[in-house]
Amino acid sequence: MNEKDFEKENITEEQTDNLTQAQAEEQIARELNVDDSVPGTQHLDDSVEDDSELVQVKGELAEMKDKYLRLVAEFDNFRRRNAKEAIELRQTAAKDMMQALLVVLDDTDRAAKQMEATDDLVQIKEGVSLVFNKLRSTLQGKGLKKMESIHHPFDADLHEAITEIPAPDPELAGKVIDEIEPGYYLNDKLIRYAKVIVGK
Numbered sequence: 001m002n003e004k005d006f007e008k009e010n011i012t013e014e015q016t017d018n019l020t021q022a023q024a025e026e027q028i029a030r031e032l033n034v035d036d037s038v039p040g041t042q043h044l045d046d047s048v049e050d051d052s053e054l055v056q057v058k059g060e061l062a063e064m065k066d067k068y069l070r071l072v073a074e075f076d077n078f079r080r081r082n083a084k085e086a087i088e089l090r091q092t093a094a095k096d097m098m099q100a101l102l103v104v105l106d107d108t109d110r111a112a113k114q115m116e117a118t119d120d121l122v123q124i125k126e127g128v129s130l131v132f133n134k135l136r137s138t139l140q141g142k143g144l145k146k147m148e149s150i151h152h153p154f155d156a157d158l159h160e161a162i163t164e165i166p167a168p169d170p171e172l173a174g175k176v177i178d179e180i181e182p183g184y185y186l187n188d189k190l191i192r193y194a195k196v197i198v199g200k
Helices: 003-031 041-117 121-141
Strands: 144-146 159-165 176-181 184-186 189-192 194-199
Touching: 041 121, 121 144, 159 176
Parallel strands: 159 194
Antiparallel strands: 144 184, 176 194, 184 189
16 A cells, blocks of 8 residues: 555545534534534533522512511411400490490389388389380491380291280281381391291
8 A cells, every 4th residue: 555545545534533523513513402503512501591490480589488478477467356346345335225224224223212211102103114215226326226026927037926816807807917026136146036826
């Protein structure tokens, strides 16, 4: 083999090696979807973007967790405050009612002393009537209202029938003839059914 043939052979092997290496790089670039002009650049950019996205997502997660914890704490405080206000409201409502009734209680004490001091039945009756009227007006001022039942049609939503008796008038059949205990509303809400006698 002469020198020229040897060089040709070396050039061919070198070109083959270069060709094989170029093909390998091209194939890797294709697999990684990388631009052939700058091998490995796209992969590096993707990695940097992934890291920055991860940092951003972690930051958002920490922020949302902080907001969640704050909301939980605020709701817990709101619930406690509401429970405390509800207790105070009930106590205050009872206090207002008791203060209103104390005036009536004072009148009953005065009426009791007056009954001990006199035998005048007319005066005693007047005093007791005044106390009863004051009690009724005080309760009405707090929203209590008596139900009108007599000669009204029986209503199971409002009345509790104690018994049925023959109606003295055919028009009173199925209506309330007498009332054992009156029903009451508090601020238009039924708080006690009327116990009644119904005609049949």
